[in-house]
Amino acid sequence: MTKQLGFLHNSEKCVGCQGCEMACKNEYQTDAAPRWRQVFQLREEDYSLPTRMFFSMACNHCANPECLRVCPVKAYTKREDGIVVHDHDRCIGCRLCLMACPYDRPQFNPAQKKVEKCNLCYQRIDKGEKPACVAACIPEALQLVEINEALDQRMGVLKTLPGLPSPDITQPAIRFIGPKQGKQIRRD
Amino acid sequence: MVQTKGEVFLMRECAEQRTLEKYQAKINLLLALSRFFDQGGEQLPKTLEPLNKAAAVLVQSEGPKELESAVKILEEYLNSSPEVYQALTYEFNRLFVGPAAPKAPPYESVYRSAEGLVMQEQTLAVRKMYLREGLHSQEQGHEPDDFIGTELEFMAYLLSRALSSQQEQNLSAAQYYLELHREFCSKHMEQWVEAFAQAIGRSTDYPLFTALSKILVAGTQSSFCK
Amino acid sequence: MKLSRRQFIGGTAAAAAGAALFNFNLLTKSVTAADDSLEEMKTFRNVCPRNCYDTCGQISYVQNGILKKVEGDPKHGYTNGKLCLKGYTYTRRVYSPDRVKYPMKQTPRGSGNWTRISWDEAMDTIAKKILELKSRYGSTLPICFNKYSGNFGIVHYGAEGTMSSIGYTTRALGTPCWPAGIDAQTYDFGTLYSNDPEDMVNAKYLILWGQNAAWTAIHTLPFINKARERGAKLVVIDPVLTSTASKADLYIQINSSTDGALALGMARYILDNNWVDWDYARNNSVGFDEWVDYLKTNITLDWASEKTGVPQDIIREIAREYATTKPASMWVGYGMQRHINGGQNVRIIDALGVMTGNVGKSGGGVNYGHLETWGFSYNAMVNPAPKGSKGFIGPDGKEGDRNINMNNFAHDVMAQNDPPVKMLWLACRNPGSQDPDTNAIEKMFAAMEFVVTVDSFFNKTVQMSDIVLPATTHFEDWDVMASYWHYWIGINQRAIDPLYESKSDVEIAMLLSEKMNALEPGSCTFPTSGTPEEWAAKEFNPGIHSLLGISDYRELIEGPRKAKMTPASWADGKFRTPSKKIEIHSDLAEKNGLPALPVWVEDMKAPEKYPIRLFTPHPQHGLHSQFQNLDWMMTANPEPKVEIHPVLAAKYGISEGDKVKIYNDLGSIIVKAHLTRTTSPEVIVSYEAWYKDSNFNVNYTLKATPSDMGKQATGNNGVAFHDNFVTIEKA
Numbered sequence A: 001m002t003k004q005l006g007f008l009h010n011s012e013k014c015v016g017c018q019g020c021e022m023a024c025k026n027e028y029q030t031d032a033a034p035r036w037r038q039v040f041q042l043r044e045e046d047y048s049l050p051t052r053m054f055f056s057m058a059c060n061h062c063a064n065p066e067c068l069r070v071c072p073v074k075a076y077t078k079r080e081d082g083i084v085v086h087d088h089d090r091c092i093g094c095r096l097c098l099m100a101c102p103y104d105r106p107q108f109n110p111a112q113k114k115v116e117k118c119n120l121c122y123q124r125i126d127k128g129e130k131p132a133c134v135a136a137c138i139p140e141a142l143q144l145v146e147i148n149e150a151l152d153q154r155m156g157v158l159k160t161l162p163g164l165p166s167p168d169i170t171q172p173a174i175r176f177i178g179p180k181q182g183k184q185i186r187r188d
Numbered sequence B: 001m002v003q004t005k006g007e008v009f010l011m012r013e014c015a016e017q018r019t020l021e022k023y024q025a026k027i028n029l030l031l032a033l034s035r036f037f038d039q040g041g042e043q044l045p046k047t048l049e050p051l052n053k054a055a056a057v058l059v060q061s062e063g064p065k066e067l068e069s070a071v072k073i074l075e076e077y078l079n080s081s082p083e084v085y086q087a088l089t090y091e092f093n094r095l096f097v098g099p100a101a102p103k104a105p106p107y108e109s110v111y112r113s114a115e116g117l118v119m120q121e122q123t124l125a126v127r128k129m130y131l132r133e134g135l136h137s138q139e140q141g142h143e144p145d146d147f148i149g150t151e152l153e154f155m156a157y158l159l160s161r162a163l164s165s166q167q168e169q170n171l172s173a174a175q176y177y178l179e180l181h182r183e184f185c186s187k188h189m190e191q192w193v194e195a196f197a198q199a200i201g202r203s204t205d206y207p208l209f210t211a212l213s214k215i216l217v218a219g220t221q222s223s224f225c226k
Numbered sequence C: 001m002k003l004s005r006r007q008f009i010g011g012t013a014a015a016a017a018g019a020a021l022f023n024f025n026l027l028t029k030s031v032t033a034a035d036d037s038l039e040e041m042k043t044f045r046n047v048c049p050r051n052c053y054d055t056c057g058q059i060s061y062v063q064n065g066i067l068k069k070v071e072g073d074p075k076h077g078y079t080n081g082k083l084c085l086k087g088y089t090y091t092r093r094v095y096s097p098d099r100v101k102y103p104m105k106q107t108p109r110g111s112g113n114w115t116r117i118s119w120d121e122a123m124d125t126i127a128k129k130i131l132e133l134k135s136r137y138g139s140t141l142p143i144c145f146n147k148y149s150g151n152f153g154i155v156h157y158g159a160e161g162t163m164s165s166i167g168y169t170t171r172a173l174g175t176p177c178w179p180a181g182i183d184a185q186t187y188d189f190g191t192l193y194s195n196d197p198e199d200m201v202n203a204k205y206l207i208l209w210g211q212n213a214a215w216t217a218i219h220t221l222p223f224i225n226k227a228r229e230r231g232a233k234l235v236v237i238d239p240v241l242t243s244t245a246s247k248a249d250l251y252i253q254i255n256s257s258t259d260g261a262l263a264l265g266m267a268r269y270i271l272d273n274n275w276v277d278w279d280y281a282r283n284n285s286v287g288f289d290e291w292v293d294y295l296k297t298n299i300t301l302d303w304a305s306e307k308t309g310v311p312q313d314i315i316r317e318i319a320r321e322y323a324t325t326k327p328a329s330m331w332v333g334y335g336m337q338r339h340i341n342g343g344q345n346v347r348i349i350d351a352l353g354v355m356t357g358n359v360g361k362s363g364g365g366v367n368y369g370h371l372e373t374w375g376f377s378y379n380a381m382v383n384p385a386p387k388g389s390k391g392f393i394g395p396d397g398k399e400g401d402r403n404i405n406m407n408n409f410a411h412d413v414m415a416q417n418d419p420p421v422k423m424l425w426l427a428c429r430n431p432g433s434q435d436p437d438t439n440a441i442e443k444m445f446a447a448m449e450f451v452v453t454v455d456s457f458f459n460k461t462v463q464m465s466d467i468v469l470p471a472t473t474h475f476e477d478w479d480v481m482a483s484y485w486h487y488w489i490g491i492n493q494r495a496i497d498p499l500y501e502s503k504s505d506v507e508i509a510m511l512l513s514e515k516m517n518a519l520e521p522g523s524c525t526f527p528t529s530g531t532p533e534e535w536a537a538k539e540f541n542p543g544i545h546s547l548l549g550i551s552d553y554r555e556l557i558e559g560p561r562k563a564k565m566t567p568a569s570w571a572d573g574k575f576r577t578p579s580k581k582i583e584i585h586s587d588l589a590e591k592n593g594l595p596a597l598p599v600w601v602e603d604m605k606a607p608e609k610y611p612i613r614l615f616t617p618h619p620q621h622g623l624h625s626q627f628q629n630l631d632w633m634m635t636a637n638p639e640p641k642v643e644i645h646p647v648l649a650a651k652y653g654i655s656e657g658d659k660v661k662i663y664n665d666l667g668s669i670i671v672k673a674h675l676t677r678t679t680s681p682e683v684i685v686s687y688e689a690w691y692k693d694s695n696f697n698v699n700y701t702l703k704a705t706p707s708d709m710g711k712q713a714t715g716n717n718g719v720a721f722h723d724n725f726v727t728i729e730k731a
């Protein structure tokens, strides 16, 4: 593997609008149930002040993808650029990957009885375009990045957020910038 | 494929009048079903009788026994009072038309994905198969091409072409149409008719519509005269 | 082995001969040669026509006549090639199997017994009813029309045109959304006219006052963020800690409905420190010194702090910063004017902008909205009444339509006697879900003889109708759209054929006209011809052309255009008030029974029995009753909830996830509790929306209390949606 593509999500900018989530659905016209990308709210109690804080997560294209390891039919492959691609045709719907992924990112499609997930829009990336979710993010909170030392050295870049599983398990290719909280004049 | 050859063989070698009649009966049933869906709940007094007749003929000649009771139920409805027909109309619209979200939308693509939509890839695939025969839905672009009524009509058309080719002794043409019919059935109708029938069965208390759903499933099987 | 037909049949002639024998009903022979290849993807320009600040430019992708996906239009300088989450769900709307597909008739109304009827029968039934009512009552006044913002496309004003063309009718007049604020700005400046939102990048200080852009105008965020990158501070004042407020440098959780008191406190402090832009205020306004006297004699920081719940040092801080960091921009949201003193609060905020000289400046402004780019021909709307039509004689002695209050619709319909209202026509409107006091609405509908609704989905209003007519979506129509926020105008092309038998409002009007004139010649003046594109073309005029710098509407197919206007509203100082100046003292307001000056007017206090304020703001996943019913939205937001502060919840023994009954004298709703400190202990929040297969509707508890303003510019006062008081218990 020559590099590792991944996401950088900035909770300071993210307003939880779910535009990324819907843009992904729009791009692939997925069924309703599977959420390749999903926006989650951070828990109020994990921060000093209650605010509406979010992060957005799709497949993390992990360096040690558990999904790939457990899949009995080798539906998962990892590309040179680090993207973990799931081959829908090979998938037999056994759902082992669902259990293995710490992030619940493989999504079961009950109608097709198969798993599907974010393939990091590799067809778009191969054409030099941004992933659909990244292109749709209005406050530019979601970015496509190369995961490397330089990124991890950057101020404020976090490997995880409160409530998320330890990144040691799969080494997910996602980094975060935590929420920033302003001053609040409150009634309680 | 083997089966198709078998059918043609049957048709040719035996030149069996009964087989040809069976084909005609099947065509009639498909057309009656098509009209039933297309003409809508308001026309049930007109579409029910031909449907019943066509189904009865098929049951007699071929006798899938489980259909007998379904045909009987249809028959019982034939001389319904205007009030009953009215109620059936409302039920028809509740199941298939709207304006509230219909319980069993009569379009293929709706059943072939989780929370299906109309005008999806299946719709286009159906459109393409019509095109192979130089045909298209009169309402293309407005009504989904994979409307049950249209698919039924297409099936009837293919069988009727097979039948007339056979009568004209054009056996390769007959084989071609039987093959196409089988392909359409397996790629489309059979892929959703069960789910559609189940949606009907789940959503109605009217024996008429459950009976109808059974006739629909039986009548659209590609392998019906072995 | 796969046979190709060519192996046995010599070309299409033989096939055609065979086909001729078959009696087709639904299929037909293709005249053109069979081409089953996938077409090239085509793109069309569309504009999202919803009642939304952003009115996004869209590109629809169409292949083989099927809408494949919808993206933002990169040529649109404000929406910049991106859509909000709602905009990405359009394929689900267009191709939902739930759409209303054909004209249908319900007997009896509300029974759920529907018959499919032809357009001809629908028009015949409607036309005969109209003519019968007309002969029974001697006029078409028993017919009442209610349309608002379901589709803001200009050609959709053809719905109004339908009514004008049959005679004088009863009309629901007003706007439920924003009228109090409109009037406030009308009294102050002569009309509502906001800066170009793209100009917000030039602000050095930003106050969002009751405005949740993250949910309702998300495309403004990049401009706000740009300003912040350049050093601007963002202050959000809101009783609810919204997604937007969560991003602020300073968030102020103000007591509901006391925004004017905060602005007065700020004004007093600005005055005391002489940060007033006396030149600007005195040169451009009338009554400024009179208001200064009021501030001096009536307003103290103590009082302001007491009223608003905002500590004095914070009032001082934002007053100083707002007055001394120039230019400073304020954006007044529509939520804060939905109070019995809402318009007055906006007037006070306006005065604060004037006093600091922030009006008429790039990067400044008291921004609320505008209608400067709406100068279309309204060709589809304007039709003369048929000869001999009898109308309602207004107080001015003129004969015309009989206007009733859209914001007290149920009551006003029932109150008409001479003649009574007997028939409703609803278009682009779902009062069954969106009007206050749902119980009263239900009763009123039940009292009608005949109800016609034009819609694309089976909502509460359709449920209460005799006839529903299927409406097209904007991808199936030609139209043109402007925004009440940004300065862009875009053309909306027909990208796909209308699904099923759906029609646009104008097509319906043409059909009705044909039918009415056949039944009674001369009874309807609506034209009976014109293609959808021709109808759209007729909305353009030289004014619009020059505003956009085009000479033909087709130029918009190349991309939307921005109106040639200065980025700062009122930069020319030509105010449109009677005095041509900013009217801090407004005689007009006084004449209308309001205070002449932007002085404090008391807020509504909670009654003892119902001590909790229920906020019902706009949802994130829908636009009023649109979008939330779609399957993708139901995945993203599966059920309604009520946000309750943990302290309040504890008082009523409510825990996270409990079902809560919210009620008052009017009615009740039951909804799941979400405990959060984003709201205050005095206020619970449940977002208005229509969920599929659910009777959840916040308006069961909502009284049609008028807000203080709206009459002057929009015909009727607004609704004090946020002055709604309830109590709760565990259900």
Ligand code: SF4
Residues within 6 Å of the ligand: A013, A014, A015, A016, A017, A018, A019, A020, A021, A039, A054, A056, A136, A137, A138, A139, A140, A141, A142
């Ligand atoms: S689109 Fe951007 S701002 Fe919106 S939820 Fe996704 S990451 Fe957050």
Ligand code: SF4
Residues within 6 Å of the ligand: A058, A059, A060, A061, A062, A064, A065, A066, A067, A068, A084, A100, A101, A102, A103, A104, A105, A106, A117, A170, A172
């Ligand atoms: S996030 Fe889950 S599905 Fe994606 S690569 Fe990692 S383990 Fe696999």
Ligand code: SF4
Residues within 6 Å of the ligand: A023, A024, A025, A027, A036, A037, A058, A059, A117, A118, A119, A120, A121, A131, A132, A133, A134
């Ligand atoms: S990268 Fe592509 S597939 Fe993955 S979440 Fe984003 S839009 Fe969806």
